[in-house]
Amino acid sequence: MSDNRSVLVLTNPYDVTADVVLRLLAERRVPVVRLDPGADLHADASLTVTYDTDEQRGTLRTASRELDTTRIRSVWVRRPSPYEGPPGLNDQDRRFAAEQALWGTRGILASLPGASYLNHPWNNRAAEFKPAQLSTARRCGFLVPDTVITNDPHEARKFATHQPGGVVYKPLWNTLYRVDDRPHSVWVREVHAAEITDAVSVCPHMFQAKVDKAFDVRVTAVGGRVFGVRIDSPDLDWRHRQDLMTCTPVEVPEPIARATVAYLAELRLTYGAFDLAATTAGDWYFLECNPNGQWAWQPAETTAAVAHAIADQLEKGPDT
Template identity: 50%
Template structure:
């Protein structure tokens, strides 16, 4: 498809450095790009979608772009902000309006004819649930550490005694702020039986055996291409807390891991996935999770450049690369 043809639609919030990298590369290639945040609908975005026997037609109008719905070649679905409603609406009316926006506007964005999605938002959603991830990874032959999801404090303490050392991990990255509006993060932490009390009953908790590891690995997959990076230098169990101390080395992917990862992505119909592994002293890769929309732009240029190019290829050529 010629670069002067149809548009690549990038669905994300304003402050998304990962999407920025891909947009810059597409602009360099002369590929038409439109950026859209569904959280701006309906205040600064207008949708006109017409459906008949020939399919879907119409326009999507932002403050700077007009996009023909039947001329979108690819959709890069990143991290849009949540839908909102007019502040003057009553609470129940606002909830109704938000759900209507999700169904109408979001549903249209997920139904663009012939568009190549990286990834389709419904596939992202299906792949975000940690219990399903764990079960799928095991079926695909990946090495999953013993894991317990429970709200039973006695069962959690027994697990911690059996598999010590044990980590606590959140089941998803839910946006959370303090009283001052500052974003908070739930870090991965070591836990002992003494740390576990009756508050566990309040919701689901994930506990996992902490494997013996010499490094962490982030494996970013774009289509058939794999970009694996060994991460060294973290003094704690959660390397995300120590970016300033980390060292990155590109590494090859063992054949059995590559096979399991491709099977995993095929199960969910994903084009892109960011996998986290622990590297054992004997070279074993221990699977932790797959984020179907994971970040990668914090890596140094020699790591980000090939990932950027691979994603731009997918979006420019509609998956035919």
């Protein structure tokens, strides 16, 4: 292979999804460096970058590799650990070290010259805001359920009253939550106007017209390639009891494929995991897009196709 530049994969050591793609890259003899910057750089790895008027130079050293950061073709921002600082320090010093790593190390790894990103971390973060997702989806041609985001209980109740098919509540972010000191997930659920109390005033809440869906759809997009899976579940939120759902590959209609590619382009993403709801009339409604969503849980043929598409993107590197 004439191009010996490396692919840098930023993820934790337990990320088995990344392993699927790394095996493909190894078969293609593409050099790969795997790094969990929040943990490795206060263990057995180091990162040094220098800047001057003429150039930027850098070296990443791990237990097994030394990498010239100007020779990185692609960066896959998968699931790196949080920047928490090294153990053994007091709380204040550990917090200081963690924040310096976040703003220093993360800043370096997000500004590598000549590298392409899947996805760039800044773009990932911007694309995680649900209001931005809904606004972008509308512009790109998706059908979007009637939605209100408000901290006004009166407006929330009024919205719910005027939706003949019912209303669901969705959290705007999957915040870690505990009940009786046990982890608790806040699932999408149907609500009625009478249930909406003045507690809504504490923070913004998202209410959305319930889609009379025949089934759910996950569309996984990598660059200009889209892969659809139909999800049949007894639950309103299929994530709740995934052992009860069934998944089968489904063809993505051309208008949905075009809207998906346009969405990625507008938010400067290479990858996106789109959740949609399909009605009995054949309409597909946009619900949300996770710019770094999991994909290896899908049927084997879909998982393999997505893995190859990601490997292709990482191997290709920046457009020239």
